[in-house]
Structure formats: structure tokens, C-alpha cells
């Protein structure tokens with residue numbers, strides 16, 4: 001009987017087909033699997049055909065329906081393992097199949113694919129172009145070094161004519177084989193060959209450093225060496241499962257960079273994965289939880305945290321999907337929650353109740369009351385920031401500790417006398433809140449961290465999503481939840497998406513990830529056009545590395561190498577004379593997406609800075625007969641209607657089409673949210689950056705289409721993309 005494997009491209013095709021065609025694909029595959037190899041070759045129904053023009057002699061097609069063809073890679077190594085590569089309308093399938101060539105990567109031993117025809121064209125184009133420039137991108141790496149890292153002859157010739165990193169980007173996968181491209185990308189980013197070996201090749205199980213000493217790998221071995229993009233269909237029900245269970249690719253296919261961290265056998269301490277929006281950080285966190293559950297001992301509990309309750313709910317559902325029926329019982333060993341909810345639970349369990357959370361308006365009044373008897377030169381905002389970003393951030397208990405402390409992250413000098421006065425005000429603030437049985441979320445975390453430190457760890461592993469927005473008091477809760485040991489903490493986050501005011505030095509909080517970090521660069525969500533456009537909104541912004549705020553030597557993060565393999569239309573940015581015109585244009589835009597492009601209303605999102613505009617958008621859409629619902633009302637997936645939300649509420653979500661409205665100069669940046677530079681210069685820079693990040697987060701929620709609009713004066717934050 002032939003064995004059958006499915007490639008991720010095939011699965012992507014299959015998911016996008018209409019149900020009746022999916023059923024026919026399924027029937028064809030069942031028939032394929034029921035025949036012997038000689039019967040397969042003779043079968044008129046399957047019609048296994050070799051393509052005359054195919055660049056790879058192992059490529060075959062099979063008939064699925066009158067119009068659809070499957071593309072297969074037939075074995076040439078004596079095995080009976082066939083791989084289904086694509087399923088597409090006849091002409092598209094044939095055209096695709098003729099241009100591809102499959103090979104075994106010389107270093108990873110995995111199967112790889114290239115568009116051989118396009119690469120040949122690139123070769124002649126770049127050879128001519130490079131003649132004029134003597135400098136070459138990879139000149140300082142010898143052929144032997146490149147070959148040892150898996151670069152083959154064709155890719156070597158291309159590497160030799162690359163002058164800039166942009167030349168390389170033009171040949172990104174699916175044109176160039178993905179493993180080889182990644183090696184060149186790392187070298188272009190100044191990683192040493194040794195780093196590349198350690199980060200990309202060794203984790204794939206290769207132990208032989210030199211290409212000449214490695215044994216040959218057969219095609220079927222290579223297929224099984226490529227679990228990130230090929231899966232063998234083993235059980236009879238497997239294909240039905242793919243068809244019926246709302247199959248999502250991330251459950252099976254991980255990029256090697258994702259798999260390396262998600263399934264790492266064991267980190268000797270905290271580990272961290274960063275990456276731009278849509279690079280699959282949440283996916284990695286979910287797979288890591290699965291790995292820890294599967295390899296852990298009975299009774300080992302895992303904590304998975306994220307930023308909002310809604311996101312925690314979504315994470316729980318995704319984890320259940322990933323674990324499937326086979327591992328469903330493992331879910332009992334996981335808590336999926338926000339750090340704030342966990343902290344409130346710890347306080348409640350210990351003290352019998354937890355304080356009522358305080359709104360920001362109530363907090364401001366409490367500071368006014370606390371400062372009433374002092375003639376202070378500081379605003380309520382300053383007091384609140386001082387308390388949150390110095391006292392709670394450092395966990396200070398006594399006036400002496402406050403007098404002695406280094407006020408990291410604060411830009412104003414505060415002398416001894418002033419500190420004593422400030423401490424009195426802060427004491428009054430906390431006493432006042434205690435008498436009302438109320439506290440800020442950060443205060444509850446501060447309390448919970450202390451209680452946990454006394455009570456001891458509750459979890460064997462802690463996995464943290466959206467790590468960039470956690471406050472030091474929240475980190476102390478997490479640190480105290482788990483003992484310092486191997487695989488204690490696993491963090492994923494993106495400093496470019498930090499939209500809340502939290503400056504953190506992870507090292508000073510006992511979370512040292514040095515030597516256990518990795519960065520994801522491939523975006524799976526948005527088109528390259530949306531990515532480039534959105535990334536340029538942060539051009540020149542000083543984004544620090546995750547968890548290295550105020551540290552000596554804390555470096556800058558960058559979106560270098562961040563890319564997508566998807567392509568589509570350029571984002572549209574348009575100004576209007578007034579809000580009425582802007583909303584009229586919004587309705588038209590949504591109608592185009594829904595009526596012409598066939599996008600479901602629930603796959604369209606509109607976001608605005610504040611709830612007032614969110615409400616106005618919902619009212620307008622409904623008046624015009626466009627169904628609309630507020631994201632804050634938590635509409636389930638079955639509820640139809642355009643989703644409308646504030647920019648903050650868009651965190652972690654994604655939609656096919658996104659309209660960002662009301663991007664005016666008085667809303668972004670929003671002056672009351674930005675501390676004036678003369679009040680505190682450091683805080684000013686950090687608040688301003690958070691405003692830029694907020695717009696970046698909103699725009700990067702879009703998968704296929706993005707439209708930005710404003711009425712009146714456009715926000716200066718759009719300058720990089722509209723000038």
C-alpha cells in the first residue's frame with residue numbers, strides 16, 4: 001500500500017476549497033490509499049500522470065474532479081511514500097508543478113522546495129546587476145562555510161551575486177528553499193556561521209559539522225525530517241479530521257524557528273521568544289504548553305497567562321483545540337488566566353476577600369484627597385506614576401527604602417525632603433483606599449507577590465503571552481509562582497506592541513533569559529504590503545529590547561528581517577473634511593469588502609482611539625443597514641456583524657480587513673495621555689512611544705486589507721506613510 005504525506009501548501013489549498021470539492025479530494029485520497037502501487041499506476045480514476053515539462057522528474061498529478069488536479073511528489077528511493085503538494089484548478093496546478101524542484105537540504109536533511117524557474121531568472125538578472133558593484137553581501141564567507149550550512153550550488157551562485165540584504169529579500173521563499181534562505185538571512189544580519197549552526201542546524205538533529213562527512217539522506221527520510229511543513233497521514237480518520245474539525249494550520253505546521261523553541265527539550269532557566277506582530281508568538285506559547293504537559297509529570301501544574309480576560313478565554317479554546325481529544329485530560333493541569341485575576345485569587349484565598357478594583361477616575365480623586373493638605377508642586381498624574389513606577393515597581397515598603405531608592409525610569413530629581421512629603425501622601429492614599437476596601441490592580445499584584453513569596457510556588461511551569469505589557473509587580477507574582485529551576489518561565493512578547501506604561505528590568509526581577517532568547521521574523525498574518533506600511537509607522541522610534549528597560553547596556557529592538565510571504569493591495573490612507581464624510585466613506589469601504597471581495601462582516605473590524613467614536617461608528621453602520629457589534633460585548637464567533645473596538649481592545653486579535661478611523665492630530669498622540677516633557681522627560685518619551693505603538697498594533701491586526709482615515713487635521717504619526 002502506498003503511504004501518503006500532506007504538505008502545508010496542500011492543507012492550505014484544501015481548507016480554502018468549497019465543501020463538495022473537499023469531499024471529492026477526500027474520496028480521491030481514500031481511493032489512493034486503498035490501492036497497491038501497481039494498481040495506482042494503472043488506475044483510470046486516479047490518473048497518476050507524469051508531466052513532460054516538469055523540472056522535477058518526480059512530480060506527478062492526479063485527477064480530483066473534472067477541474068481540479070492534485071500535485072504529488074512520487075518516491076524515487078524504493079519507498080512507497082507519496083507527498084501531496086497542492087490541490088488546485090487544472091491550469092494553476094500544472095503551471096505550479098512544472099516550475100518546482102524538490103531537494104534534500106544538505107545540512108538539516110529536510111525536504112525543501114524552490115521555484116527553480118524564477119531563481120534562474122534571478123541569477124541572470126543579479127549577475128548583470130552585480131557586475132557594477134564589487135562588494136558582495138557574503139564575500140567574507142567561503143563556499144565551504146556556506147555548504148556546511150546547507151547552501152547548495154544554485155543558491156550559492158545566487159548568494160555570490162547578492163550585494164545588499166534587499167537583494168536577498170527579493171528571493172525570499174517560496175522562491176528560494178526556506179531553510180537555505182533562513183541561513184543566508186541570519187548571515188546577512190551578521191550572525192556568525194557558528195551562531196547559525198547552533199540556532200538553525202544543530203536543533204534539527206544534525207551533529208556532523210562538515211558537509212562532506214554527512215551520509216546521504218533519502219527522499220522518504222527527508223520527508224520525515226520535515227515535520228514543520230509535511231505530515232504523514234497515518235490513521236484512516238486523519239483526513240476526515242482535517243476536513244471536519246475546522247482545521248487550523250498552526251496546529252500541525254510550525255516554522256523551524258517556532259518549533260525550535262516550542263519543542264526545546266529543556267531550557268536551563270527562563271526562555272524568551274520575541275517577534276513582530278503576527279509571527280506566531282502565541283502559537284509558540286500554546287505548543288510550548290502542550291510540550292510541557294506531555295513531557296511533565298502527573299501533578300505538575302502549568303500557568304498560561306495573557307493580558308485580558310477575553311484573550312485568556314481565546315487562549316483556553318485554542319489550547320483545547322491543540323490538545324485535541326487525545327490529550328484533553330491534560331487541560332486539567334493548566335490554568336489560563338490574566339496575572340491580575342491570578343493575583344486577586346491569591347489575595348482572596350489568603351484573606352477571604354480581595355479589594356475592589358479602582359477605576360482611573362476614582363484613582364485620580366483618591367490622589368486629590370491624599371494631597372489635599374499638602375501644597376505640592378506635582379499633579380495627580382505625577383503622584384500616581386511615582387507610586388506605580390517607583391514604589392510598586394520596586395516593591396518598596398518603608399519611607400527609608402523610598403529615601404534610598406534609585407528612581408529608575410523617572411526623569412525628574414526628587415530630593416530627601418520632597419521624598420518624605422511624597423511618602424506621606426502615598427501613605428494617605430493607601431490608607432484611604434484600604435478604608436474603602438479598594439485598590440488598583442497593581443496594588444493587588446504587589447500584595448499577591450508578597451503572599452506567594454511566603455506561601456511558596458504553585459506551578460511547575462509558567463508560560464507568559466503578551467509579556468511586553470506586564471508591570472514589575474505582575475512579574476513578581478509570576479516569579480513567585482514558580483521555583484527557580486529548568487523550564488520555569490517561558491515568555492513571548494513584542495516590545496513594538498507595548499501600549500501600557502510598564503518599564504521593566506527582567507534581570508533585576510530574577511528572570512534572566514540570557515542565552516535562551518530567540519526572535520521570529522516570518523509574519524503569518526498580514527500581507528507584506530500591510531507589514532511594510534505598518535512597520536514604517538515606527539521608523540526611528542526608540543524601541544528597547546523586551547524587559548531591558550533602564551538596564552545598563554539594555555539595547556534596542558528592531559524589526560529587521562521581519563517579512564511576510566503573503567501579498568495583496570497597498571493600505572489606503574485618506575483624509576476627509578468632517579466626520580460625517582469620513583463615516584460615509586467607511587460605510588462604502590465596508591460594502592466594497594463585503595459585497596465585492598466576499599469578506600464576511602465578522603471578518604471586518606473598525607477601530608478608533610476612544611469609545612465615543614466606537615459608539616458613533618456602530619450607530620452609523622447600523623443606520624446604513626450594515627450589521628455591527630462592539631468587541632467589548634464579547635460577541636461569539638457565531639454572531640454576525642462588523643466588529644468595532646477601541647485600539648486598545650484590538651490587542652491580540654486579527655481580521656481580514658481593518659479600518660482605523662479618526663486618526664487625527666488631537667487624538668494620536670492623545671495629549672492627556674502623554675506626560676509633558678517639563679514634568680518628566682523620560683516618562684514623556686515613554687508615553688509618546690506607547691501612542692505610536694498603539695497605532696502600530698491597530699494596523700497590524702489586518703490580514704488582507706487596511707484602510708486608515710481621519711477628518712480634519714491628520715495625525716503627525718502618519719507622516720512616515722503619507723508624506
Ligand SMILES: Nc1ncnc2c1ncn2[C@@H]1O[C@H](COP(=O)(O)OP(=O)(O)OP(=O)(O)O)[C@@H](O)[C@H]1O
Pocket residue numbers: 248249250253254255258275276277278279280281282283284494497523524525651652653654700
Ligand atoms: N506555523 C504557522 N503556520 C500557519 N499559520 C500560523 C503559524 N504560526 C502562526 N500562524 C498564524 O498566524 C497568525 C498570527 O499568529 P499569532 O497570533 O500566534 O501571532 P503573534 O505573534 O502572537 O501576534 P501578535 O503579537 O500580533 O498578537 C494566526 O492566524 C496564526 O494562526
